[in-house]
Amino acid sequence: MADGGVPPLAVQEWVLRDGVRLAVRPATTADGPALRAFVDGLSRESRYFRYLTGGRVAEPVLESFLASATDGGVAMLVLVDTDQGERIVANGQYVVNQDTAEFAVAVDDDWQGKGLGRRLIGKLRELARSAGLHRMRGDVLSENRRMLALLRDCGFHLRRNPEDSMLHLVEVALDRAEESGGARAPAAGPSLSR
Ligand SMILES: CC(C)(COP(=O)(O)OP(=O)(O)OC[C@H]1O[C@@H](n2cnc3c(N)ncnc32)[C@H](O)[C@@H]1OP(=O)(O)O)[C@@H](O)C(=O)NCCC(=O)NCCS
16 A cells, blocks of 8 residues: 555445445444354355355454455445344455455345446445555456456456466556556465455
8 A cells, every 4th residue: 555544435325226225334343243144145156256165164264354454455345224134235355465455255146236246346446546556456266257257347357377277367457557558467475365
């Protein structure tokens, strides 16, 4: 990040095409149980695409999501109000690795195809750019055609990971001057844990 501090993610409301209103806000440690319910409620395929496991996602992985913001990253939740209280329907995060936002998103299966994935990616991109980061990147399973199609449509550069054909590296430059110039080599360092 260029100079200290990610601009805070403002609490906001997103209205879907069908008129449903959703709250969007940063995640806090108090969201642990709701996050567990969200992740356990994903289909095996969605859980595999996001966390590389069809089984139970380990607690430290969820804890690291909730802690993303403490290292200059972002952890955002999209919530719907129900009779039983708020429920997470999607989330997005990035962690900062040098000048790069390493991101991932997930949308509850019943809420997919309503524009949430596109909007989450757009919001993370906006926040990363405002924070002075130069690029946004992620690892996507090569079989995750839907995510890859969405990212291509959002202007990301996609390429097969030369070291692991099961993964695609996806990347977009965040500087205005670089936007049309294609992607650079990804920054070295660990990827976002899934
Ligand atoms: C991938 C994912 C994030 C997409 O989120 P979503 O909310 O369903 O996506 P959207 O509704 O914003 O759809 C975005 C675009 O995807 C494309 N898309 C939708 N369904 C598609 C399909 N079946 N095949 C190909 N492209 C499709 C369309 O271009 C759509 O464009 P539109 O906005 O004009 O309709 C979501 O399916 C998901 O969470 N999957 C499981 C977890 C995962 O894969 N996370 C990514 C890990 S890196």
